[in-house]
Amino acid sequence: MKKTTSARGLAKTLGISKSRGLEAVVKARLISAVLQECKRRKLTHVQLAKRSGLPRTAVTGILSGSLQKVTIDRVLRLVEAAGLEAEVRVRRAA
Numbered sequence: 001m002k003k004t005t006s007a008r009g010l011a012k013t014l015g016i017s018k019s020r021g022l023e024a025v026v027k028a029r030l031i032s033a034v035l036q037e038c039k040r041r042k043l044t045h046v047q048l049a050k051r052s053g054l055p056r057t058a059v060t061g062i063l064s065g066s067l068q069k070v071t072i073d074r075v076l077r078l079v080e081a082a083g084l085e086a087e088v089r090v091r092r093a094a
Contacts, residue, residue: 023072030075030086035063037082051081 049056079086
């Protein structure tokens with residue numbers, strides 16, 4: 001299976017709207033950053049749950065790749081709990 005990293009490519013592959021594709025890509029990139037930072041800082045899911053205020057089971061589910069019913073808010077709480085800061089850039093469409 002081909003690895004798709006663009007929102008447009010993902011949307012086309014899955015047959016979903018561009019906005020849903022973008023949401024999935026943003027979540028995946030944020031979660032990837034959280035995983036890398038947790039590994040670097042040796043943070044456990046329990047520690048991340050305490051810092052974020054989310055249940056440990058939710059943290060484990062999100063970090064294991066389950067994006068169903070995962071809101072951007074929850075992902076951003078994990079970003080902050082891992083000691084990271086997210087940044088958004090917007091540009092004109094091509």
